[in-house]
Amino acid sequence: MDPLPSTDSPTAIDGRKASQRWLASTGWLVAGRAIGSLCTFGILFQLARSLSLPAFGRITFYMALFAVLGNLVDLGTGQTLIQRSTREPASLGPLLRTATRVRFGMAALCAAVMILWAWWAGEAELGWLAASAATLFASVWELSNTPARNAMRLRTPVLVRAGGSLLSLAAVTWLLRTGEHRVGPLLFALLAGAALANWGQHMVLRPQLPPKARQAAPFRPYWSLTWPLGIGALCSHLAFWIDNALIRGWFGDEVLGLYNLPVRLFSFSILVAVLAPSAGLGLSRGIGREQPKGDGDTRSARYLGQAVRQGRLGPVISRMAPPLFAVGIFGGTLLWVWAPDVLPWFGPAFADSLTVMRILVFALVAVHAGAFWTMALVAAGQTQPLLRWTASGLALNFIGNLLVLPIWGIEAAAVTTVATEIWIRGGTLRYLMLTGVQPFSAWGARTAVILSGALVAGWVCAHALLPALRWLMEVTAG
16 A cells, blocks of 8 residues: 555645646546446346346335435535645644544434334335445545545555445345345445445555544534535435435336436446546646645646636636537437447336436436536635525426426436436536636637537447447347
């Protein structure tokens, strides 16, 4: 394991060494998330092919619910801890103690609410659901990776988390092959891998933690910084869970299963848009040689913050957004063409999900188009307007589903998801332009050619690779 710099004083990182470390940490971050997504895809594929449609709908409902609970437990504590400790390295001990208390308290609250709801709603396998809720406490151990993240030494945390993802995949695979098709044990096996990964990170990285502080950092200033970040992330996850709750209540687990497969595939397809602001900004040039500390989106936001201070945020965003937009168009075209073949690969019943999948392609493109806009708004200091707009998108999603879901079914839920994504990206763009940033300043005929070319290239590649894709699916299905 790489030695970590002391947390008692700022680490001097500059020039080529800083750039190399930044790129290396970004590379590990991207690789780790890619491995995790591939493992989750493998789990989803096996669940879809092995479980009945109602059971698949139920377990994916719980997966969405625990994603919301996980974000509620975090509530921005990790990001706030990094931001504060990189500015004040000597305060890491007190800050870590406060963050730990917040996470433990939120984990206890969420676990209790989850268990009480499951009991009140009469959910089956209450014992397994309670055991799954207990895994929320493992998120406290995740804070142990803060010194590594501050020092941009992400290899160890990423490898441990990747091991947890592989462990979840192995556990679910073993259970299914032994004939275990109950939702409770499968859900616990899926969540236990991540919990063990957090524990493993804590055990490996514990020597790099500062001595336990006698006093915690003041709660109120810390809380005032962390809750807006947490609520913003929570709103985006709630938008995906609200339609799950409504579909399950109105149509049952079987219809929910038909809806959740394309939703999960949509989540995998936006992985590039999620990672690009971190990776792309790490690879870009022109802001200066000094590199900010922290990991992922924290460093990217600071990078853009430098661009704001130098009055060059508009050119930076207008230069970096079109390639990602083109990736969204290219990937969306592939998914549109391949959907009729890919969906039945998970099971014959999922052919009925084709319309939902193709509707969500438009949400995929919207997410890619606006990925850099959101981070640019954070860099411009407009986090509160961003939070309000994200919350309004959540309200739009909820009201839209209430109005149209009972009439037009799961296709209407997909349309509502697209409308929500466009609403949030459009609002982000509006507020960004109100700050004086011109995100289209570098757009022109060349941009139009790139975006049109992405559409044509996606269509050609999709049809050219379709025979090979069908062969691959026949082999794996057999």
